[in-house]
Amino acid sequence: MSRAFVKEGTGELEPLPDLPVSPHPNYVTPRGLATLKARLLARQGELAALKARAERLDRLPEAAAERDIRYLEARLRTAILVEPVAQPAAEVQFGTRVVVEMEGVERAFEIVGEDEADADLGRIAPHSPLARALIGAEVGDLVVWRRPAGAVELEVVAIAPLDPGA
Known part of the structure; x- marks a missing residue:
């Protein structure tokens, strides 16, 4: 066992440093x-x-x-x-599922909390660059997602509140 976190003489471990907590609202x-x-x-x-x-x-x-x-x-x-069904689905916001057309392909994203975010499942945190580009947009709007690989124009195709049972 590594001795880095062991108290001198007692054999007890020092508590591990806490995991970083996001400065964003949870x-x-x-x-x-x-x-x-x-x-x-x-x-x-x-x-x-x-x-x-x-x-x-x-x-x-x-x-x-x-x-x-x-x-x-x-x-x-x-x-x-935040209860998604209580939110109006007229614009993209936290707790919504948004379908966009990007370079001729439709993709769906869910704007969810940080601990729930998972890019492989299309779940993005509200402070991510993609979510920031989409929040406030309505169906038919064109938004620009600025990413390291270059800016991409997205068209908002559909917006719906997240299914609370899913």
């Missing part, structure tokens, strides 16, 4: 809030299993689980729930 969808709660419960279960091990020489996994639990608890304390 908006969450109902799905995002449920996911955060499930992640917290899972991590608490993992920590209990780690502490129940007969052989506990390596305490680093426990420290990592404790750090993750602190992070998830902080995210839940600061969560600002």
Whole structure:
């Protein structure tokens, strides 16, 4: 085991540094809030299993689980729930699914909380460059998404509130 986080003489680990918390407001969808709660419960279960091990020489996994639990608890304390169905779907905003045409191809994106964002699933955080370009746009609007590979023009094809059950 690495001695970097071990207190001198006691064999106890120093708490791992906390994970960085975003400076942005912590908006969450109902799905995002449920996911955060499930992640917290899972991590608490993992920590209990780690502490129940007969052989506990390596305490680093426990420290990592404790750090993750602190992070998830902080995210839940600061969560600002936004109900997508309560939002008008006339313009792109947090909690909406937007379909755009980009270079002749239609793509769908969901604007969701940071902890729920996943580019592979088309879920983007509200402060991402793409979301910032889309927020406030209406169906038929052309918006410019400035990205490192060059600016791309997007046409907003459809807007809908996120399905709370999905």
